Amino acid sequence: MSQDNSAPRPAADPAADGPARGRGVLMACCWLWVGLPFGYGLYELGLKLKQLFTG
Amino acid sequence: MASLVPDVLARSRSVAPPGWSRWLVPPAALAIHLAIGQAYAWSVFKPPLEDSLDLSGTASALPFQLAIVMLGLSAAFGGTLVERNGPRWAMCVSAVCFSSGFLISALGAATGAYWLVVLGYGFVGGIGLGIGYISPVSTLIKWFPDRPGMATGIAIMGFGGGALIASPWSSQLLSAFGTGTGGIARTFLVMGVVYALFMTLGVLLVRVPPEGWEPPGSRPGRPAASGALMTTAQVSARNALRTPQFWCLWVVLCMNVTAGIGILEKAAPMIRDFFSGTSTPVGVTAAAGFVSLLSLANMLGRFVWSSTSDLVGRKNIYRLYLGVGALLYLAIASLGDSSKPLFIVCAAVILSFYGGGFATVPAYLKDLFGTYQVGAIHGRLLTAWSTAGVLGPLIVNAVADARESAGHTGTDLYTTSFYIMISLLVVGFVANELVRPVHSRYHEPPAAPPGDGPGLAAARGTDTEGTPR
Incomplete structure (x- = not known):
């Protein structure tokens, strides 16, 4: 544990210093990280939803 | 004073770098x-x-x-x-x-x-x-x-x-x-x-x-707030609890969630009971599909209605959730088992309002109390959710059980619950109408101009991270 410095200091982040392309890759990866499981959930929901009209 | 927060997790270490x-x-x-x-x-x-x-x-x-x-x-x-x-x-x-x-x-x-x-x-x-x-x-x-x-x-x-x-x-x-x-x-x-x-x-x-950051395209120093209820002042969580606005919103959220849970809790048996006496009864698998449809409506409502509230205002969107929600319940109760598609559409829209109510409330709190401690205020408001989680199922189950014991079947099992839900939504609607801008006596002292000392933090009795001294 250490002291919480009150003066804000920017986080050291390679993405911030890298080119815009690096940030674009980071953006795509992050959205895919959450988007893929969400897509899986929606797909499974779609399968169940069909039962409303066919069941 | 030494903090119990590891340095790597501290707020000061998570300030966005330029270009983030x-x-x-x-x-x-x-x-x-x-x-x-x-x-x-x-x-x-x-x-x-x-x-x-x-x-x-x-x-x-x-x-x-x-x-x-x-x-x-x-x-x-x-x-x-x-x-x-x-x-x-x-x-x-x-x-x-x-x-x-x-x-x-x-x-x-x-x-x-x-x-x-x-x-x-x-x-x-x-x-x-x-x-x-x-x-x-x-x-x-x-x-x-x-x-x-x-x-x-x-x-x-x-x-x-x-x-x-x-x-x-x-x-x-x-x-x-x-x-x-x-x-x-x-x-x-x-x-x-x-x-x-x-x-x-x-x-x-x-x-x-970072301190003073504004979104691209905004004019520096110009407050983003422009609606009648929106404030650029800040209210602490402690003070927010003393305002009538907090308790009005508590009632609004509690009533909206109770009404949604009323359907969500018994969705599958409800649709089966509702149409059991018709020529096209609902089977077990179709009822499961109905539950899935409600989940989808609940989820989409969170994004669609909450985003819409940025355009039409928070008070107006809750008028929609509570007012139109009550009318939809009335439609279900009045029409009974005469139209299955109408029942399904009404239930789905009610559930979208249920989700929308959850998702819009943080922005409503921000409009009324500012961003200073909006997370803490939101946390306290969620006790309304806990209350509704007990109230909603209790009402629907108790009424359905009582009606069943009395020999009723089909739509009769739920009609009374629906009228109770309509009453609760009307109570929520009135509470929403009572929401007014927060009185200035609850506001935090304004921040001093940059370079003029610790300003708001000093006035609040906190350090610059908001930690109470």
């Missing part, structure tokens, strides 16, 4: 909310737990019930800590508690000690739910002052989406590992590890905006 895109913050929020939304899929574990540990239905519901109670308590009491220590600390606490809850439950299932499942999933995991639920809210609002409804709508939609992922995934894990104690333990273990990894993205990715 605010569109990286919603995935950080979703990494938390998509995980903790698993709570709504607990029912998948009930039958295997009941069979393998010889539990009653009431006993197998205990971990979920305790988790929801802990969600409300930790959101209410932990909100100030979340504001003080920042979103990275909060997301880390949430990830550790939520995934530890699964690991403790795995140990409980493996050893046949059910109390460990209750303690792990319910108590420890429940703290992760509450802290995780409020962790990204104030950060999102600060990054998206121009579209706070849309930003919180994305995150809170994730909470609804979490169950969509967890329900089929945990079923598939149980199928693979088996539904005995060993299989349940392995399922809990895998879920704990995967959720810990998944939530880590949120911890690593979340950033708070």
